[in-house]
Amino acid sequence: MNANLTITDLSKRYGSTVALDGVNLTFQPAIHGLFGRNGAGKSTLLGVIANRLLPDGGAVELDGANVRENESAQSRIYLVNETLPFLLGARISTIFKREERYYGGFDWPFSARMLAAFGIEPGRAYGHLSLGQRMIVRLVAALCVPTDVLLLDEPVLGLDAVNRDLFYRFLLESYGERPRIIVISTHIIDEIAHIVERAAIIDRGRIIEAFDAESVTSRATVLTGESACVGSFVEDCGLQVISRETMGRLAAVIVRGPVEAADLPSGIAANALGLQDYVIRVTSGAVGPDMPDISDHQEAGAAGAVSSSKGE
Numbered sequence: 001m002n003a004n005l006t007i008t009d010l011s012k013r014y015g016s017t018v019a020l021d022g023v024n025l026t027f028q029p030a031i032h033g034l035f036g037r038n039g040a041g042k043s044t045l046l047g048v049i050a051n052r053l054l055p056d057g058g059a060v061e062l063d064g065a066n067v068r069e070n071e072s073a074q075s076r077i078y079l080v081n082e083t084l085p086f087l088l089g090a091r092i093s094t095i096f097k098r099e100e101r102y103y104g105g106f107d108w109p110f111s112a113r114m115l116a117a118f119g120i121e122p123g124r125a126y127g128h129l130s131l132g133q134r135m136i137v138r139l140v141a142a143l144c145v146p147t148d149v150l151l152l153d154e155p156v157l158g159l160d161a162v163n164r165d166l167f168y169r170f171l172l173e174s175y176g177e178r179p180r181i182i183v184i185s186t187h188i189i190d191e192i193a194h195i196v197e198r199a200a201i202i203d204r205g206r207i208i209e210a211f212d213a214e215s216v217t218s219r220a221t222v223l224t225g226e227s228a229c230v231g232s233f234v235e236d237c238g239l240q241v242i243s244r245e246t247m248g249r250l251a252a253v254i255v256r257g258p259v260e261a262a263d264l265p266s267g268i269a270a271n272a273l274g275l276q277d278y279v280i281r282v283t284s285g286a287v288g289p290d291m292p293d294i295s296d297h298q299e300a301g302a303a304g305a306v307s308s309s310k311g312e
């Protein structure tokens, strides 16, 4: 049976700080990316899903079972985050045996192959490893337990570029062997863009978008050309502006949705945005007072509105 993780109206406060504000999301087996700026609520969301943090309201259900009240649902969810989960004095192999007992299985051959590839001896004590190596051990454990849900909060923090690449390969191999719900929260979006199938963007505790990662190229378009020309085109077509930058006489305006090349006047180029750029644009608050949105633009007229974003 395909696992189904449903998050309904989840809220969480820390004192007066609202970390989660009515989050609704569903996850099915796929590699999901959870993206958002610092403090957006990613770690809190993953912590609540894994039952490490208590929500103030809402529910997390795995195949209909409320995760808070159901131990067997809890043992189907594995979280890797910044908290120290293992005893510093314990050997890696002892740690893996503990995970095997709690989670009901462990892929020993795969763990041996991964540790060898990362150059880590299984007999070493966890506390004698470097910070990056400790994270690797946690990731190896995560890929070897038979849970239906894997939550990876900043999984490559501290890993060098070679080991990050190795980890992404093992993650894909593991997912290929055993598809399950994998949620990765990271700021290094470019590096995982090629493996993510679904993306969710969280901003100030709210999910602002959730979409198939493949569709990102049709979600926004960068139009570049002479400011006045781009401004008129955007206005004439009634395109919704996400952000706008001017560089001398030129403007780069990011609009929602695809723009057909055939519709473009000469002098304007249209390019799709990749996942990382898209996340940056929709979470950066780039449409602000000094970067007028389309409604300001319509009032001021095409050329006026675009040139006003030069920072008057």
Ligand SMILES: Nc1ncnc2c1ncn2[C@@H]1O[C@H](COP(=O)(O)OP(=O)(O)OP(=O)(O)O)[C@@H](O)[C@H]1O
Residues within 6 Å of the ligand: 014, 015, 017, 018, 019, 036, 037, 038, 039, 040, 041, 042, 043, 044, 045
């Ligand atoms: N233990 C805590 N006590 C008080 N406030 C907290 C606590 N943990 C998180 N917060 C606040 O809750 C909000 C969400 O934090 P969270 O750690 O979930 O964000 P994040 O998206 O994971 O950020 P980052 O990308 O920086 O790790 C932030 O405003 C943060 O300051």
